[in-house]
Amino acid sequence: KTHDIHMTAVESDIVIDGGGEKYAAWTFNGTMPGPVVRVTEGDTINFTLTNPATNKNPHAMDFHAAEIDFLKNYKAINAGETISYTFVAKKPGIFFYHCGAPPMIQHIARGMFGAIIVDPKDASVWPKADREYVLIQSEFFKNPGDVQAMFDRKFDGMMFNGGIFKYHPFVTGGGKLDAKPGERVRVYFVNAGPNEFSSFHPIGEIWDNVYESGNPANKLTGVQTYVVGPGSAATFDVVVESAGAYPLVTHSLTGALRGAIAVLLASPD
Amino acid sequence: KTHDIHMTAVESDIVIDGGGEKYAAWTFNGTMPGPVVRVTEGDTINFTLTNPATNKNPHAMDFHAAEIDFLKNYKAINAGETISYTFVAKKPGIFFYHCGAPPMIQHIARGMFGAIIVDPKDASVWPKADREYVLIQSEFFKNPGDVQAMFDRKFDGMMFNGGIFKYHPFVTGGGKLDAKPGERVRVYFVNAGPNEFSSFHPIGEIWDNVYESGNPANKLTGVQTYVVGPGSAATFDVVVESAGAYPLVTHSLTGALRGAIAVLLASPD
Amino acid sequence: KTHDIHMTAVESDIVIDGGGEKYAAWTFNGTMPGPVVRVTEGDTINFTLTNPATNKNPHAMDFHAAEIDFLKNYKAINAGETISYTFVAKKPGIFFYHCGAPPMIQHIARGMFGAIIVDPKDASVWPKADREYVLIQSEFFKNPGDVQAMFDRKFDGMMFNGGIFKYHPFVTGGGKLDAKPGERVRVYFVNAGPNEFSSFHPIGEIWDNVYESGNPANKLTGVQTYVVGPGSAATFDVVVESAGAYPLVTHSLTGALRGAIAVLLASPD
Ligand SMILES: [Cu+2]
Ligand SMILES: [Cu+2]
Ligand SMILES: [Cu+2]
Ligand SMILES: [Cu+2]
Ligand SMILES: [Cu+2]
Ligand SMILES: [Cu+2]
Ligand code: NA
Ligand code: NA
Ligand code: NA
Ligand code: NA
Ligand code: NA
Ligand code: NA
Ligand SMILES: [Zn+2]
Ligand SMILES: [Zn+2]
Ligand SMILES: [Zn+2]
Ligand SMILES: [Zn+2]
Ligand SMILES: [Zn+2]
Ligand SMILES: [Zn+2]
Ligand SMILES: [Zn+2]
Numbered sequence: 001k002t003h004d005i006h007m008t009a010v011e012s013d014i015v016i017d018g019g020g021e022k023y024a025a026w027t028f029n030g031t032m033p034g035p036v037v038r039v040t041e042g043d044t045i046n047f048t049l050t051n052p053a054t055n056k057n058p059h060a061m062d063f064h065a066a067e068i069d070f071l072k073n074y075k076a077i078n079a080g081e082t083i084s085y086t087f088v089a090k091k092p093g094i095f096f097y098h099c100g101a102p103p104m105i106q107h108i109a110r111g112m113f114g115a116i117i118v119d120p121k122d123a124s125v126w127p128k129a130d131r132e133y134v135l136i137q138s139e140f141f142k143n144p145g146d147v148q149a150m151f152d153r154k155f156d157g158m159m160f161n162g163g164i165f166k167y168h169p170f171v172t173g174g175g176k177l178d179a180k181p182g183e184r185v186r187v188y189f190v191n192a193g194p195n196e197f198s199s200f201h202p203i204g205e206i207w208d209n210v211y212e213s214g215n216p217a218n219k220l221t222g223v224q225t226y227v228v229g230p231g232s233a234a235t236f237d238v239v240v241e242s243a244g245a246y247p248l249v250t251h252s253l254t255g256a257l258r259g260a261i262a263v264l265l266a267s268p269d
Numbered sequence: 270k271t272h273d274i275h276m277t278a279v280e281s282d283i284v285i286d287g288g289g290e291k292y293a294a295w296t297f298n299g300t301m302p303g304p305v306v307r308v309t310e311g312d313t314i315n316f317t318l319t320n321p322a323t324n325k326n327p328h329a330m331d332f333h334a335a336e337i338d339f340l341k342n343y344k345a346i347n348a349g350e351t352i353s354y355t356f357v358a359k360k361p362g363i364f365f366y367h368c369g370a371p372p373m374i375q376h377i378a379r380g381m382f383g384a385i386i387v388d389p390k391d392a393s394v395w396p397k398a399d400r401e402y403v404l405i406q407s408e409f410f411k412n413p414g415d416v417q418a419m420f421d422r423k424f425d426g427m428m429f430n431g432g433i434f435k436y437h438p439f440v441t442g443g444g445k446l447d448a449k450p451g452e453r454v455r456v457y458f459v460n461a462g463p464n465e466f467s468s469f470h471p472i473g474e475i476w477d478n479v480y481e482s483g484n485p486a487n488k489l490t491g492v493q494t495y496v497v498g499p500g501s502a503a504t505f506d507v508v509v510e511s512a513g514a515y516p517l518v519t520h521s522l523t524g525a526l527r528g529a530i531a532v533l534l535a536s537p538d
Numbered sequence: 539k540t541h542d543i544h545m546t547a548v549e550s551d552i553v554i555d556g557g558g559e560k561y562a563a564w565t566f567n568g569t570m571p572g573p574v575v576r577v578t579e580g581d582t583i584n585f586t587l588t589n590p591a592t593n594k595n596p597h598a599m600d601f602h603a604a605e606i607d608f609l610k611n612y613k614a615i616n617a618g619e620t621i622s623y624t625f626v627a628k629k630p631g632i633f634f635y636h637c638g639a640p641p642m643i644q645h646i647a648r649g650m651f652g653a654i655i656v657d658p659k660d661a662s663v664w665p666k667a668d669r670e671y672v673l674i675q676s677e678f679f680k681n682p683g684d685v686q687a688m689f690d691r692k693f694d695g696m697m698f699n700g701g702i703f704k705y706h707p708f709v710t711g712g713g714k715l716d717a718k719p720g721e722r723v724r725v726y727f728v729n730a731g732p733n734e735f736s737s738f739h740p741i742g743e744i745w746d747n748v749y750e751s752g753n754p755a756n757k758l759t760g761v762q763t764y765v766v767g768p769g770s771a772a773t774f775d776v777v778v779e780s781a782g783a784y785p786l787v788t789h790s791l792t793g794a795l796r797g798a799i800a801v802l803l804a805s806p807d
């Protein structure tokens with residue numbers, strides 16, 4: 001199957017918490033993270049990136065699911081330009097995508113990242129999930145122009161899917177992730193960085209399975225916490241036996257307590 | 270089998286090095302780490318936490334071996350209160366336990382953590398160990414009230430089992446871990462954090478096997494060093510062929526050289 | 539088979555970038571990293587370290603491939619002394635070696651490290667590589683005498699094989715790693731630290747296989763990025779399908795953008 005994917009680099013303010021706080025972000029398609037791309041192993045993706053003439057910076061796109069020349073395909077294009085390339089998603093998994101224009105550390109920190117899921121061609125290679133989420137961890141730097149702070153790893157908050165405590169029901173405007181008891185919940189987890197490592201843990205639960213890079217061949221069983229480096233990703237399955245709240249966190253607490261908590265709420269019908 | 274486990278939150282000074290240095294710790298049962306809990310896969314644990322009226326802070330208990338509602342079971346109780354809950358240890362492994370009262374980063378840093386071992390129901394799923402140790406890495410912050418230093422990752426020492434160079438025979442008051450040549454020594458290793466990642470290595474040796482989260486299904490072979498994130502744990506087997514000293518360290522040297530060295534001393538009879 | 543390996547501790551200036559910048563290094567045999575040692579599983583290594591009388595500091599050698607008493611074999615020897623020991627490389631893989639003289643964090647930071655490859659006795663346990671590289675990541679501290687900066691993790695650059703952007707063709711004097719389309723390129727990767735974790739990723743590619751500690755028994759498939767702790771190592775295979783440039787990086791971008799980029803350049807004949 002062939003997919004035509006178009007994205008636009010957008011330099012504009014976005015809302016980053018439930019209180020309506022704004023941030024001068026750079027994004028794909030106006031949201032941080034950008035849209036989830038989903039294809040099946042073996043599919044072809046025709047990708048086009050537009051950098052509108054109204055933008056001020058070069059941008060680029062790097063898909064971790066692709067196996068293609070970096071120089072030709074991931075090069076930064078100026079405002080007013082468009083680039084297209086084609087790749088085959090040959091390996092199943094959950095993959096990071098991001099802008100690679102220099103300084104890449106800033107383009108990621110300001111919001112130019114997302115996830116691409118490549119489903120295995122043979123769905124029977126792993127258990128069927130009853131419910132699925134994509135969760136992307138990234139560092140928040142309050143001054144989007146302070147590149148030195150990014151190099152110095154002085155982040156001001158830790159986000160899941162572009163929000164501080166975005167899925168925390170006790171915070172103003174906070175949401176949640178829903179589930180039902182007994183369901184196998186599959187979390188496609190990406191660590192966008194740009195620098196920090198994540199130690200991903202479900203409070204009140206144990207990952208039934210973890211799949212490194214989301215590849216069904218890389219199966220772990222009964223894992224409390226799993227390290228996902230910056231620029232990495234993995235798939236986490238949890239069977240939530242009982243109704244209740246299960247906060248997903250990075251157990252590196254300076255990150256969790258500054259925003260990287262997403263509550264999975266299991267309620268019967 | 271059913272286990273009744275009672276623990277008490279204790280706010281009191283403890284000794285943290287061989288020189289008798291004291292620290293205003295918060296602990297389970299008066300020691301840092303708290304008692305090792307050991308059960309078998311499938312066992313039921315009836316757990317009770319008491320927060321004595323003489324304490325000044327709320328406390329809580331989070332067992333990584335449990336699969337139960339966070340809100341109801343891991344909630345912080347005030348001084349003078351008691352909480353009880355029950356769980357079944359369904360997955361084998363080595364698991365972290367810790368207080369989750371806010372700010373959790375401080376409750377862990379001050380000493381409210383420990384380990385629970387869940388032995389596999391079928392002991393034949395992995396080799397029999399000749400000798401076993403539990404080792405918990407955690408960061409030491411000299412000012413237990415400086416929560417900002419904890420968020421800033423400015424630790425002052427790195428501990429194994431609540432002591433700086435606790436198992437280092439060349440340090441005043443230092444102990445050691447004993448073994449005999451030819452034995453399979455099993456180390457149940459927990460990284461309590463609250464923030465740092467560990468790179469666990471046996472100087473002079475190679476881990477014969479590493480089991481992620483301590484689950485026998487997750488077997489690695491011949492590993493020099495293995496990353497254990499904060500809030501994570503793994504089981505490490507080493508067969509020490511020859512008499513000698515084998516310092517176990519985190520190979521992130523700023524941690525090892527500030528206290529995270531435990532010498533395994535193999536001596537014939 | 540038996541190998542006689544001799545190394546000399548050398549305290550002298552070395553060149554660390556394409557511009558000819560010099561650094562007051564301490565090395566094995568005058569280069570940072572030291573020579574690659576290569577043996578086969580089961581081989582015996584007779585090792586001798588000479589610390590010339592003209593040196594100013596004690597030095598030592600710790601081979602992660604060895605399983606021998608730390609005290610007797612890895613002890614620091616003074617200038618003018620020699621030490622010898624013998625070990626059998628019993629476990630296949632890619633292993634770190636380094637000086638362990640105190641303060642070890644400085645001896646590694648200044649350049650006393652290298653790699654030893656222990657090929658599996660039975661070569662058929664994994665695919666044959668068409669091309670092989672050894673890549674060692676290490677932190678650069680511009681003031682080699684500032685041990686406190688090393689403890690504080692304030693590195694000034696990140697190196698592969700002892701150079702900042704050493705294999706980056708667009709940098710003055712920069713080299714590259716060559717390959718041909720279709721080849722299986724095997725990268726023996728070591729993280730020398732002394733402190734930081736690596737998140738090793740091939741831009742424009744996906745690791746076809748990753749082997750923890752380089753042991754063929756520890757096989758992962760289709761991995762975008764893999765975490766290698768300080769003092770650890772792993773083997774990475776990539777089949778580069780198309781001609782092009784594939785920068786190998788740590789995806790912890792504060793490291794990559796300060797020097798840890800090595801371009802793999804795939805060109806047809
Ligand atoms: Cu951009
Ligand atoms: Cu990337
Ligand atoms: Cu507490
Ligand atoms: Cu926890
Ligand atoms: Cu030295
Ligand atoms: Cu070492
Ligand atoms: Na883990
Ligand atoms: Na569960
Ligand atoms: Na390793
Ligand atoms: Na051994
Ligand atoms: Na990964
Ligand atoms: Na490829
Ligand atoms: Zn960009
Ligand atoms: Zn927990
Ligand atoms: Zn469960
Ligand atoms: Zn507490
Ligand atoms: Zn070592
Ligand atoms: Zn051994
Ligand atoms: Zn040295």
Ligand SMILES: [Zn+2]
Pocket residue numbers: 062063064739740741742
């Ligand atoms: Zn990439």
Ligand SMILES: [Zn+2]
Pocket residue numbers: 067743744746776777778779
């Ligand atoms: Zn490939």
